[in-house]
Amino acid sequence: MSPIYLDNQATTPMAPEVFDAMLPWLRDNFGNPHSPHVLGRxxxxxxxxAREQVAALLPDNGRLIFTASATEAINLAFGAVRGMASQGRDQIAVIDTEHAAVRDTALWYGKQGFDTVLLPVDGEGLVVLEELEACLSEKTALVGAMLVNNEIGVIQPVEQIAEMAHRAGALMLCDAVQGFGRINIPQQADLIALSAHKIYGPKGIGALWVRNGIDLPPLIHGGGQEQGxxxxxxxxxxxxxxxxAARICAERREEDLAHIAALADEARSLFGDWTVNGSPDRRYAGNLNLRRDGLDVGRLMSDVRGVAFSAGSACASGSGRPSHVLAALGLEPGQIKSSIRLGFGRYNTAQDVQQAARLINQAAENQLS
Structure with missing residues (x-):
């Protein structure tokens, strides 16, 4: 029997409509899209x-570049700083709680001669805007901010961050992976990364939206496909x-939001003995990060085999590193080790949440008794 799946921040099940739409292109329509003959055309x-369907959910003054993942899209976006360095702009500022795709890339650029700044957050996980203001100068090239944090679900004030970056003459990169197709996309961002498998689409494809007028050096050299x-x-x-997947998200947006909000409300009522990590209000409802002091979450996950949930980011879970996101909130190591992430999605039911809460709470009580 399959476990109850509550890890929709890690990945989502593919929508049946997506599978049906893809099948002819896997089985029958095998033409190379870069070939000039009829199958290629x-x-x-x-x-x-497909490009138009994705772009319909994004600002209208840019272009969309398909990539193999959001991580690749983010690495491609960072290339914009190379040309800016020759103009004296060699500072990169990103929020300390960014996904590793942004945070680690910014730190890598720091080893290449750029001045990388990790911007602090408050106890709710929101960026400290005064620290950002103090950091910005004529040397700032790029400011990076997630729309929705992948670990704690906090929604950052991305429009305000973008306006501050622009006043300083910098570009603003938004990792919108956890928000695309679900909440409003910031219209002021200059570079926006997204991923298919977070919105009930396939793994192996993402995209980068690039505002008109921004030049990017190639990330992958070769035949010059995908806009060179x-x-x-x-x-x-x-x-x-x-x-x-993007089209369905647009069509079902209000229905999905209401359904997921109801699941989140149900979960909060069933986890009354737990503490929410991150802002209780400025968050995406589908991400609920909770802690119960004294728990060993590694043991909890082993004991609760009937529920697929997470102790944090799937991308970092194999590294053995404690969550940098929870640490940035000021949590102690013991509190970080007692935190779990529940992710609700389109195909979850209230019964899923109720059964999962019963199993997790029961295992937690057994461990703490």
Whole structure:
């Protein structure tokens, strides 16, 4: 019997409509979208339809570049700082609680001669805007801020951050992976990264939206496909999958939001003995990060095999590193080790939440008794 799946920040199950849309491009329509013959043109047309479906959820003054992941999209976006360094702009500022795709990339640029600043957050996980203001100068090239934090669900004031960055003459990069298709996308951002498998689409494809006028050096060299910055043959099936997933998110947005909010309310009522990590109000309802002091979450996850949940980011879980996000909130190591993340999605039910809460709470009581 499959466990109850409550880890929708790590990945989401593929929507049936997405699978059906992708299947012909996996089985029958095998043309290379970069070939000039009829099969190639048919595949290229499908790619462009998908591009339009994704772009419909983004600002209208930019272009969309398909990538293999949001991590690749973020690495591609960081390339914008290379040209700015020659103009004396060699500072990169990102929020300390950013996903490793942004945070570690910024730190890598710090080893290449850039001045990398990790901006602090308050006890609720929100960026300290005064610290950002004090950091910005004519040397700032790029400011990075997540829309929705992947570990604690906090929604950052991205529009305000972008305005502050622009006043300093800097670009603003937004990792929108956990918010795309679910909440409003910041219109002021200059670079926006997203991923298909977080919105009930396939793994192996993401995208970067780039505001008009921003030049990016190629990240992958070769045949010059995908607007000359990301060489390699595109997969029409994956592009169609992302496009279809984005279209369905747009069509079901209000229904999905109401459903997930109801699940979150149910969960909060059932985990009354737990403390919410991060802002209780400025958050995406589908992400609930909780702690119960004294718990060993590693043992808890082993004891609760009937529920698929997380102790934090799936991307960092194998590293053995404690959560940098929870540490930035000021939590002690013991509190970090007693925290779990529950992620609710489109296909979860109230019964899922009730059964999961019963199993987790029972195991927690057994451990603490």
């Amino acid at each position: 048919k595949a290229a047309a499908a790619v462009e339809v 910055v990301r060489s390699g043959t595109l997969s029409p099936a994956l592009c169609v999958g992302l496009g279809t």
